[in-house]
Amino acid sequence: MAIFALAIANRQTGAAEASESSAVSIKEWEIQWFADSNKSERPPSLTGPWITADISEPETSIPKGYDGAWVHVAVPPTADWQTPGLLISQLYGLDISVYEDGGLLYRSSRDFSFDRNMLLLALAPKTEPSDLYIRIESMDRAGPSSAVRIGDFYELSETFIREELPSVLLGASIAFMGLLMLLVSGYLNVQQRRAWVSLSLIALTASVMIVTYSTLPFIYFEEFGKGLQFAFDLSMLTVFPALHFYVASVFEGKLAFFKKFGRWFAGYSVLGFLVLILNEMIGDAFFFYYKLFTFWLLAPLILVHLLLVLGQSVIQSVRGNRNSTIMGLGFLALAVMGVADMLKIYAKDSVPILHLWKVGIVLLIISLIVVLARKISADHRRLLSYSKELELFNHQLQRAEKMKIISDLAASIAHEVRNPLQVTRGFLQLIAGRSDEASKPHFEMAINELDRASGIITDFLTFAKPEMDTVVALDIQQELGKIESIISPLAAYHGTVLEVRIPDRLYVLGNPTKFKQAFMNMIKNSIESIQSNGIVKIEAHAENGMAVIRIADNGEGMDEDQIAKLGEPYYSTKTKGTGLGLMVTFRIIEVMKGTLEFRSEKGKGTEALIRFPLARQH
Structure with missing residues (x-):
């Protein structure tokens, strides 16, 4: 046996090489399969068939009819280290026993089916090579899949933790984020909360998968091994249905097949959950079906x-x-x-340890967070837009209610008031003609005030009945030209210049008289708002099937509160104004199926935009 061990040691020490930490990496070992129904730990047959394995072809799949494997590792001299140790960071096996010189050196046994393991043990300092025999019992995989490292025990322990800790920290960070998102989900509305909770569930299940895929928790919390394995399988069955629900909330349209596939996936997850329960209840006898539903069928379904x-x-x-x-x-x-990891699976006889999917999970979660942030931002913008529209609607509703009251009032009393005013005016004119010169100014003032009252009554009547008796196609250039000739003397009196630029062939439907009344009111308001060196620009153009007329001045301007009140009865920015003229203007434009919008800034003038549907000319 010593001669055989020395020969093996001489052959395999050539495969050992020193690393920067002075540890020796053994990349070759020997495997002998065994079938032992009595579970006895008899030593391996030194003359039996041994299979040479290495890190490129680790030979970890247990052949049919066998229960496990003996692994022979030739250990070089360990006297160079004060506390020598051995580390196999990736090792498949459930029950592990290590023998040196015929004596039991280490034993570990698991009562759950997670076969990814590691082996870290202390060795005695020796000046000569020695042989280690590792007995491994497992379900379908047994043996090392990484190099066997010999070095300082404490350095090897730190090395293993450094290799496994990043996955644990990554999973813990994602779990913290998912839990935090879940806690604050109550502050969102129902529609936002669904996608938010789905993303929280995705983050939590993905974090559990990342943490429990690492060997570290199963080594340091071996008593919770069954729970850790169950958590990984349950998370695997939960994360993708949750992901599907989140994705469906982002896509637009009916997506009948996509939603049907999601229901299939959810049904498969429920079936997989039942398989997990049965596996816990039945044990090893159900292992084949457990592996089938939680890996071999699930992996292609995920793809x-x-x-x-x-x-x-x-x-x-x-x-x-x-x-x-x-x-x-x-x-x-x-x-x-995922495809890269699956190619690694199908390229080898045994299932390797996969890491690339963790990077993919992190990148996916980042993209989902960005999408969710964009959705919440878009919802916020829509909410602000809806609030503004609601405010505008309420303002228009209040204005409509006021207009209706005034319209009803005007329709009921305007004629009754106008008739006695005309009679009174006639008698005042008659009496004024017979009075002395000293009294005539008083009569003229009374007649002017009666005319002013009559004008207000006329505005009331126009507002109460703005319907167009005659509707024709109006040439905007021609109509505004007439208005310019009428209003020019008033503009000249106020020292204001009118700049009118209207293209030809712009037609709208309306009543010429009402059209003139509305635009003369607005142009007059612009002229009267200017102190000196005034300019009133009147322009027009076609835009998206509408005739757009723009009236801009460089007058005093208005603030937002003043603009909001324009068109209300008895509101005017002029000292002696009643506000009825602009109220009638709004009403006329409304009857012509147009819109009137004011834009202004204090001290920088006012701009009125009037839009009418264009009329076709044949």
Whole structure:
């Protein structure tokens, strides 16, 4: 046995090489399969068939009819280290026993089926090579899949923790983020909360998968091994249905097949959950079905889901859905990483330890967070827009109610008041003609005030009945030209210049008299708002099937509160104004199916934009 061990040691020490930390990496070992129904720990047969394995071809799949493997490792001299140790960071096995010189050196046993393990043990300092025999019992995989490192025990322990700790910290960070998102979800509305909770669930389940895929928790919390393994499998069955629900909230349209696939996936997850329960209840006898539903069938199903999401993301992106583009990139990253890991699986007889999917999960979660942030931002913008529209609607409703009251009032009393005013005016004119010169100014003042009252009554009547008796196609250039000739003397009196630029062939439907009344009111208001060196610009153009008329001045201007009150009865920025003229103007433009909008800034003038539907001319 010593001669055989020395020969093996001489052959394998050539495969050992020193690293920067002075540890020795052994990249070759020997495997002998065993079938032991009695579970006895008899020593391996030194003359039996041994299979040479290395890190490129670790030979970890247990052949049919066998229960495990003996692994022979030739250990070089360990006297160079004060506390020598051995580390196999990636080792498949459930029950592990290590023998040196015929004596038991280490033993570990698991009562759960998570076969990813590690081996870290202290060795005695020796000046000569020695042989270690590792007995491994497992379900379908047994043996090392990484190099066997010999070095200082404490340095090897730190090395293992450094290799495994990043995954644990990454998973813990994602879990903290998911839990925090879940706690603050109550501050969102129902529609936002659904996607938010889905993303929280995705983050929490993904974090559990990342943490429990690492060997570290199973080594330091071995008593919770069953719970950790169950948590990983449950998270695997939960994360993708939650992901599907989140994705469906981003895509637009009916997506009948996509939603049906989501229901299938959810049904499969429920079936997988039942398989997990049965596996816990039945044990090893159910292991084949457990592996079938939680890995061999689930992995292709996940890949199909990723491809389906990617295809739908491309379709939605073509339709202009930017969120689909961002999310598609995240899924593409996960799909690429997942395909790379699956290629590693099918390229080897044994299932290797996969890491790329963790990077894909992180990139996907980042993309989902960006999409959710964009959705919440868009919802906020829509809410602000809706609030402004609601405020405008309430303002218009209040104005409409006031207009209705005035309209009803005007219709009921305007004629009754106007008749006695005309009679009174006639008698005053008659008496004034017979009075002395000293009394005539008083009569003229009374007659002027009666005329002013009559003008107000006329405005009331116009507002109460703005219907057009005659509707014709109006040439805007011609009509505004007439208004310019009428209003020019008033503009000259106030030292204001009128600049009229109207293109030809702009036609709208309306009544010429009402049209003139409305625009003369607005142009007159612009002229009277100017102190000196005034300019009133009147322009027009066609835009999207509408005739747009712009009246701009460089007068005093108005603030937002004043603009909001324009058109209300008895509100005017002029000292002696009643506000009825502009109120009638709004009413006339409304009857002509047009709109009137004011833009102004204090001290910088006012701009009125009037829009009418264009009329066709044959």
